[in-house]
Amino acid sequence: MATEPDLGPDSTEPKLFSARLRPHRALSHNGFLILIGLVGSASFAAGLAFWMMGAWPVFGFFGLDVLALAVAFKVSFARARESEEISMTCSQLRVRRTSARGEVAEWVANPLWVRLEKKVHHEAGIERLYLVSSGRRLAIASFLGAEEKASFANALLAALDTARRGPLYQP
Structure with a gap:
């Protein structure tokens, strides 16, 4: 007999998306x-x-x-010590930014209400990515180049779509 998964507050939701972005430095x-x-x-x-x-x-x-x-x-x-961590579960999208000085800032939103906005240049490709929710707009992935931003945006959009469809539990 299959049991229902625990959906209480102590349960750990599966991560739909997780990325840690750091500026690229070619010189050691x-x-x-x-x-x-x-x-x-x-x-x-x-x-x-x-x-x-x-x-x-x-x-x-x-x-x-x-x-x-x-x-x-x-x-x-x-x-180069700066970083940006983006993680998402079905109920929470979290962006955690660490500055070069070690200061940490977090932005948390419900992924059902988050929209990914792209600023695209017709020749250069994606210039900026923004997470928009409840009238707030947060620039993300500024460390990445245009092609990397496109790949990152596709992966994040897929995760947002998965969060909107809801968790797929297989008993």
Whole structure:
């Protein structure tokens, strides 16, 4: 004899969708050190050549270029700590965003009332994705490229459709 599944508040609903999005960074920490070493060496050699020609103030400007590059990469690495987690069950859609500083913000909605809105450019493809519910609009998946956003949007739309149809329990 088959038993009815427990639908009480303590039951765990199956996840219909789960994704963790992080910004893509092509350069590792070791790659950063190698790049700064190469650029620093080239700048030092060029600056030394100018110094020997008598244009010694130029030497400092080559050092500023290397410093600016290092600061830009440090900011990029700090932003790489950002993440976005999107999970959905039949009764709850949760978006949890973690900033580069570690601050966490959550947005929770009923998936029956959530609509996925796309901002599409005719040449570039999907530029932005928004979750819209109860007059609130939340931008999601900003880390992804246009093709990745399209794939992500299709998967999320399928999960939203599954949530609208209701849980499929097979006793």
